[in-house]
Amino acid sequence: MASTEITGPAGTVAPARTEPRTTGRRRSPSGTKRENRLSGHGWPGLLFLAPFLVMYLLFIVGPAVYGLVMSFFHTSMVSPGLGEFAGFGNYAEALSSSDFWSALWQTIWFTILTTPPLIALALVFALLAERARRARWFFRLAFFLPYILPSAVVALIWIWMYTPELGLLSRAVTSLGFAEPDWLGDPDFAMVSLAITTVWWTLGFNFVLYLAGLQEIPRELYEASSIDGAGPWQQIRLITVPLLARTTSLVVVLQVIASLKVFDQMYIMTQGGPNYATRSLLQYVFDVGFTDFRSGAAAAASTLFFVVVLAVSAFWLVMTRRQEPEL
Amino acid sequence: MAITTHKDLQPLTSTQAQRYAASADRRMRLFNRCCTGVLIAFALLWLVPLAWALDTALKPNGETIDPTWVIENPTLASFRALLAQGDILNWYAASFITSSLAAAGTVITASLAAYALSRMRFRFRLLAFWFILIGIMIPRQVLIVPQFRELGSVDLLNTYWAVILPSIPTAIAVFVFKQFFDGIPKDLDEAARIDGAGFFHTYRRIVMPLARPAVSAVAIFSFVWAWNDLLWPLLALTNPQIMTIPVGLATVQGTYGIRYADTMASAVLGALPLVLVFLLFQRRIVEGIAGTGLKG
Numbered sequence: 001m002a003s004t005e006i007t008g009p010a011g012t013v014a015p016a017r018t019e020p021r022t023t024g025r026r027r028s029p030s031g032t033k034r035e036n037r038l039s040g041h042g043w044p045g046l047l048f049l050a051p052f053l054v055m056y057l058l059f060i061v062g063p064a065v066y067g068l069v070m071s072f073f074h075t076s077m078v079s080p081g082l083g084e085f086a087g088f089g090n091y092a093e094a095l096s097s098s099d100f101w102s103a104l105w106q107t108i109w110f111t112i113l114t115t116p117p118l119i120a121l122a123l124v125f126a127l128l129a130e131r132a133r134r135a136r137w138f139f140r141l142a143f144f145l146p147y148i149l150p151s152a153v154v155a156l157i158w159i160w161m162y163t164p165e166l167g168l169l170s171r172a173v174t175s176l177g178f179a180e181p182d183w184l185g186d187p188d189f190a191m192v193s194l195a196i197t198t199v200w201w202t203l204g205f206n207f208v209l210y211l212a213g214l215q216e217i218p219r220e221l222y223e224a225s226s227i228d229g230a231g232p233w234q235q236i237r238l239i240t241v242p243l244l245a246r247t248t249s250l251v252v253v254l255q256v257i258a259s260l261k262v263f264d265q266m267y268i269m270t271q272g273g274p275n276y277a278t279r280s281l282l283q284y285v286f287d288v289g290f291t292d293f294r295s296g297a298a299a300a301a302s303t304l305f306f307v308v309v310l311a312v313s314a315f316w317l318v319m320t321r322r323q324e325p326e327l
Numbered sequence: 328m329a330i331t332t333h334k335d336l337q338p339l340t341s342t343q344a345q346r347y348a349a350s351a352d353r354r355m356r357l358f359n360r361c362c363t364g365v366l367i368a369f370a371l372l373w374l375v376p377l378a379w380a381l382d383t384a385l386k387p388n389g390e391t392i393d394p395t396w397v398i399e400n401p402t403l404a405s406f407r408a409l410l411a412q413g414d415i416l417n418w419y420a421a422s423f424i425t426s427s428l429a430a431a432g433t434v435i436t437a438s439l440a441a442y443a444l445s446r447m448r449f450r451f452r453l454l455a456f457w458f459i460l461i462g463i464m465i466p467r468q469v470l471i472v473p474q475f476r477e478l479g480s481v482d483l484l485n486t487y488w489a490v491i492l493p494s495i496p497t498a499i500a501v502f503v504f505k506q507f508f509d510g511i512p513k514d515l516d517e518a519a520r521i522d523g524a525g526f527f528h529t530y531r532r533i534v535m536p537l538a539r540p541a542v543s544a545v546a547i548f549s550f551v552w553a554w555n556d557l558l559w560p561l562l563a564l565t566n567p568q569i570m571t572i573p574v575g576l577a578t579v580q581g582t583y584g585i586r587y588a589d590t591m592a593s594a595v596l597g598a599l600p601l602v603l604v605f606l607l608f609q610r611r612i613v614e615g616i617a618g619t620g621l622k623g
Contacts, residue, residue: 045449
């Protein structure tokens with residue numbers, strides 16, 4: 001999210017119409033030759049933009065358009081050309097396929113399982129870290145280090161943690177007197193195991209965002225409230241959490257989108273199984289496109305996935321606009 | 328005690344106030360110490376999987392089924408075997424080459440574009456701005472199918488370029504740079520321009536050196552994203568000789584069978600470069616996230 005860039009020019013009251021900040025706008029649009037040369041009218045501007053725009057067109061916008069077109073054709077990966085025109089056939093097929101809905105549901109289920117703990121734990125840890133005067137670097141190391149490890153490394157470590165009978169978690173659970181779940185082999189439990197791994201892996205990101213949000217709360221508020229006799233718990237409930245609302249809304253939307261995009265953990269740890277119980281939407285695209293070689297159908301599924309992600313972002317934008325008119 | 332009750336309080340004498348403040352202070356300190364204790368416990372819990380992986384990797388394969396942290400016969404045999412076998416060195420090379428070039432490409436193209444958007448006025452400027460902004464909304468994952476056909480049609484699949492080129496254009500990086508450039512006083516480069524310096528000179532000699540924090544944030548993030556990317560490289564690289572670390576590890580996962588020490592040694596080796604990046608750039612990474620909310 002380009003957070004601040006979406007804000008209007010300083011002093012604008014209605015934020016509905018957003019414009020990039022330009023000094024030129026407020027200056028008189030006089031076009032003396034010298035000013036033209038200084039401000040770069042004409043080609044130099046496009047010249048600077050060119051390297052980015054060329055790459056952007058070739059590898060982002062181009063493929064996006066190509067994919068959209070392909071989604072209306074029976075394109076196959078093993079033959080050249082777009083193939084037969086399909087109309088909305090690929091979309092109709094995906095929307096009437098139980099595999100697609102199951103993958104969508106698995107993805108949403110994963111999002112439901114991961115988002116609340118990833119936000120609540122990150123907030124609690126950040127609140128605790130804020131009160132610890134020392135050892136901050138240690139907390140950052142412990143919580144944030146997993147976040148920058150490759151998914152494959154995380155998956156290998158957790159497959160070992162979950163290994164029946166031998167894995168560390170299996171042993172911990174049995175030594176506490178519980179029956180050991182079949183972590184990755186039980187269709188009902190596999191997603192929970194994947195969620196635990198994901199919480200461990202990505203919590204650090206939200207933790208850091210919350211730490212930054214906490215820095216912005218003015219110290220005087222705490223001092224004033226403690227003179228008024230507020231205890232630490234009241235301070236957290238009445239000052240810290242309400243003032244973190246903005247951070248929380250950012251954390252929530254980034255987290256939901258990241259969870260919807262899940263692929264790696266499932267691909268490596270369960271291959272979408274057992275019995276497709278952990279197949280995510282992206283893996284559905286992957287399977288249709290690269291196992292069944294049906295590029296057109298996969299492109300249609302990608303487009304549907306994109307619509308879901310876009311809907312979440314749009315919902316978030318509308319909600320935050322309504323909450324804080326100044327944003 | 329609700330905060331609003333302060334109206335009912337009698338004015339305090341200064342000694343009373345001091346005593347009161349001191350007791351509140353003590354209470355707060357105690358509370359803070361409890362917080363620290365709880366958090367240390369959680370942080371240690373968070374480090375267990377990493378410690379356990381390292382612990383396992385240092386055992387001989389046969390002893391990994393012992394449920395103990397104590398390593399009776401510590402050995403580097405698993406690491407040695409992996410390095411001798413050689414695939415992982417190829418993967419290191421692939422990851423290093425692709426991630427560095429992707430990061431360099433992103434920094435150069437995005438900063439040039441941002442400079443134009445921040446400092447120059449030209450036709451289509453606003454159009455370009457919105458056009459790039461849209462790119463932030465497109466998740467790369469939805470592009471895998473068309474990208475595969477595109478790169479296949481020019482025979483670039485199974486080359487480093489297949490991984491490098493698509494990761495160069497990063498719309499969010501343009502805005503990170505633009506935001507930073509907008510904060511640099513225009514007088515500085517306008518003075519240089521009046522003295523006759525060209526746009527490129529101003530960009531290279533004045534704006535970029537001042538934008539070091541933005542450069543390093545974008546460079547580190549592009550590098551880490553490219554290094555950790557799995558979905559696209561998995562599709563684009565099927566030749567084990569040129570796989571990146573995540574693809575290689577994901578592919579051989581399972582082939583170790585019950586050689587848990589070997590598996591964990593490969594995980595540790597795969598993690599090592601990023602642990603180094605983290606330790607070297609900890610502050611920059613954290614500031615980058617806090618300042619921009621960049622998320623892969």
